[in-house]
Amino acid sequence: MLEFYRTIEPEVKKTTVNWRIYNLVQEGVLNRIGRGKFSFGKGDAYTPELSSKLISVYKKIKLDFPFLTVCLWSTATLNEFMLHQPGRFYRLIEVDKDAMESIFYYLKDRNYSVYMKPSEELIRRYMINDKEPWIVKSLVSEAPIQHVRGIPTVTIEKLLVDIFCDPKIFNAQQGSEMNQIFHEAFEKYTINESKMLRYASRRRKKNELDNYLNKTSKYRQQV
Numbered sequence: 001m002l003e004f005y006r007t008i009e010p011e012v013k014k015t016t017v018n019w020r021i022y023n024l025v026q027e028g029v030l031n032r033i034g035r036g037k038f039s040f041g042k043g044d045a046y047t048p049e050l051s052s053k054l055i056s057v058y059k060k061i062k063l064d065f066p067f068l069t070v071c072l073w074s075t076a077t078l079n080e081f082m083l084h085q086p087g088r089f090y091r092l093i094e095v096d097k098d099a100m101e102s103i104f105y106y107l108k109d110r111n112y113s114v115y116m117k118p119s120e121e122l123i124r125r126y127m128i129n130d131k132e133p134w135i136v137k138s139l140v141s142e143a144p145i146q147h148v149r150g151i152p153t154v155t156i157e158k159l160l161v162d163i164f165c166d167p168k169i170f171n172a173q174q175g176s177e178m179n180q181i182f183h184e185a186f187e188k189y190t191i192n193e194s195k196m197l198r199y200a201s202r203r204r205k206k207n208e209l210d211n212y213l214n215k216t217s218k219y220r221q222q223v
Helices: 002-008 016-025 052-066 075-080 095-110 120-123 156-165 176-188 193-202 206-217
Strands: 030-034 037-040 068-073 091-095 114-116 134-138 145-148 151-154
Touching: 030 075, 030 206, 052 091, 052 095, 068 075, 075 176, 091 095, 095 114, 095 134, 114 156, 151 156, 156 176, 156 193, 156 206, 176 206, 193 206
Parallel strands: 068 151, 091 134, 114 134
Antiparallel strands: 030 037, 068 091, 145 151
């Protein structure tokens, strides 16, 4: 932005440019999407829908595991972005790696249909008949999450990175469907690309995601 302003006003100060940018963001003319990155217009924040079942399970876990870091969401929330609507969804519960087995047996003992870090074969052979099973996964450290109605759940950045990094679980969201999801997400919501890439780096997929974004998904006009 500084370079842009200096093509018009060569002597303009950096503090002046920063103040102008701040005002443009506050007025909704620009939307901050990352460090030093902006798009035109005021974007909307993404807030996923949380079912009563997700909320109920979270409250039970919080009661019995009060210090556990957790993130809950359902793949049903992806339908908002998809052309083809799958008839089967997964309820995802992500926890610290050391707590995965405890949470798995906690849900299993309460008669939930639950799987822990399922393999591709297990998903194909045994989960096919479950309409909305639970999957216990490891929560990547420093994953970007948000609280909705007091429940820790995904941000739009985490959602997009997860479907990019885990084609096994998000099989229905691959290929052209993933392109559609990214396109719709960028069109509808404010997305912090810096946050996305930091999380992708934690998942060892930063370069791959950056290449994908550059080739297929940067639909918002940047300045």
